[in-house]
Amino acid sequence: MMNQGGAKNERCFVLRAAMAFLLIGIAAAKAQGVTLNQYLEQVKTDSASYKGQSMAAEGNNLEAREADLLFTPKLFAEFNTGHDGKPSQPKMYDRVNTETYMLGVSQQFDFGLQSKLYYQMQKTTFDNAGSAFTMSKYWDATPKLELSMPVWGNGFGRTAQANEELLRAGNYAEQYQASYQSTAFLAQAEAAYWKLSAWSDVVKIQETASKSAQDILNYVNRKRGMNLGEQADVVQARALVEGRGLELQMARNEQREALRNFNKFLNRPATTPVDGLETVPYAELEKITVPQSRPGERYDVKATQAQLQTAKANAMIAKERNRPTLDIYANYALNGRDDSYSEAMKNAGYTDTDTGYIGMRFNMPLNFGAAGDAKAGADKSVRAAEYNREYALYAQEQDWINLTQNLTDARDNLVLLGKIEQAQKTKLDVERTRLRQGRTTTYQVLLFEQDYSAAALNRVKSAANILGLQSQIKLYQASPEEGK
Incomplete structure (x- = not known):
């Protein structure tokens, strides 16, 4: 009988242990929340805007095959x-x-x-x-x-060849524009993810700062009640509490806005709660390597090349149409x-x-003036497209220089802000030690807490800025070839 009871107890113990491990696994999965990659995959799956843009790009790519039909039997x-x-x-x-x-x-045939x-x-x-x-x-x-x-x-198929280029390049231009919009949409979604994650830290820091301000007010009120302090200190501390309360309220408002923006990319109700996000990787951001060379052209810049080809094809058609x-x-x-x-x-x-x-x-058309004007207008349209292309390449290069420089500056600033935060923390720890030794006042410690909270807040916002800049690098990823 004892053996049977022992075996039964052992089975119950194993069952309870398995259930415990299962619950721990579920809790861990829940605590992990949504990673950045999971979020971006959800955006691709759930966002009607992203699906519309990406599907438009795929559709334009397929429609470009219409050009192949011009010279087929x-x-x-x-x-x-x-x-x-x-x-x-x-x-x-x-x-x-x-x-x-x-x-x-x-x-x-393509030769006319x-x-x-x-x-x-x-x-x-x-x-x-x-x-x-x-x-x-x-x-x-x-x-x-x-x-x-x-x-x-239209000698030797010039109009037919231009029509082929017009169909192909026109669809590629639209494909690139849609691809740029979908890529930018994902970059914005990534920035929204990190902003919500960072603003969770901002709210915590502001809560700490607000509590510290309230502690200062309580301290000076006690001193004033014992006739050991000035009324001016109480007024100043109360103003500090009001100011920190306003900053906390603004941080919470921005956190709610970040949540609404986060959910907007998923086509979800604005106030849908989020279990948890990845924490901002502060240490990694201080060591990021800024790319020296641009990975590729942006899709909107590639669109200007296709638009230039479209303008040239239109010009050729206009010229050939008005020739004898x-x-x-x-x-x-x-x-x-x-x-x-x-x-x-x-x-x-x-x-x-x-x-x-x-x-x-x-x-042969007999209105030679109108034919000449039509030809001149077609040439101007091509030149305008060339200017647009030239400026797009220039602006892309300037945007890349600005992006990498801003990213470098933001990284260096984050390193300095990290040192400042550490210095403020060290200062606060030393002052707390001195307070325990009776060598300073509680008021001084509370002021140092305010300085530390401000330094931590600046570091969080700087890290969020870096993550937003990093997401823009994806706009310059090497683009696929036409028709791929």
Whole structure:
């Protein structure tokens, strides 16, 4: 019996231990809260703004493939049926009825040639045909080849090539703009994460400072009550309490605003609480390495290059559209006719009944002034896009220099603020030791606590500034190639 009871107690102990470990694990997971990477992944999943921007970029990238369709073969088909009841002279029939079927392939080549190769079947029927008609119903079978080549306006495919570039570059420009917005959105989300984390420390420091101010007021009130202090000290201490209370209230207001901003990136209700965030890594921030070279171009700057290509393509189209056109064309067809469509198709295989011709088409606008203005306007549009591109590259370089310099200065400031905070803490610890030895006053210790709180507060805000600057570096990450 004792053995059975001991085994039972052992099983209960193991079960309780397992439950305890499970509860500890759950509590630890809850205490850990949300890491930065988890938060950014949630933003990508839950934010309608981010999903809209990233999906727009993906859509523009896919739409750029439309340019590939300009020079690919196209299958075409056509059917029509109708009649013609105009009276003939001399009158030989009452009405002619036709049915036409076409099936073929067309293609525009990038060097300007436009081609069609198709088969046409046409059925012709004459109502009440006279005796002079050998066939009142017959089929025409006609395989045809049509070629056309522009040699002046749009010569050798310049307009077609410009249209291809216009479609491709226009979609890339929109893709880059959307990619920049989504990248900037994530950078802002990262800054929002760290601000909420940092302002938790700010509130704690302000609470400590507020309590210290209240302790000072209590101290001078006691001294005044024993006629050992001045009323002026009480008034000054009360003003300090009010000031620290205001600073604490402002810190809490900013913390609530940071929480609302944090939740905004997740499409959540503004006041949804957060279990816990990563703490600000102060020691690591003092040792960060500032990049010396820019990792890549920002997406908005890459967009200016695509916009320049778009402007050049538009200018080319405008110039070619207003030039004189001279097209050389040629058509060739084989012909077969019979009252049976199968025999008509068989007869179409012989060249003794073929049809062929070549020709030229010319067209020229006569308003030379308007054509010249249109050309000048197109050139100005290209030059304007070049200026925009040139300035975007310059501004990007200046922004990068400012960012890295600000990051370097903020890091150096954080190191100094850390030393100041440590010095203030050392000063406070020494003064507390002196108080225990009866060599100083409580009032002096409380004043030193205020100095220490101010130094700690400056350090927290400086660290938050560094984290915000670091998030902007992601805007300069090397960008993927077009169409990737």
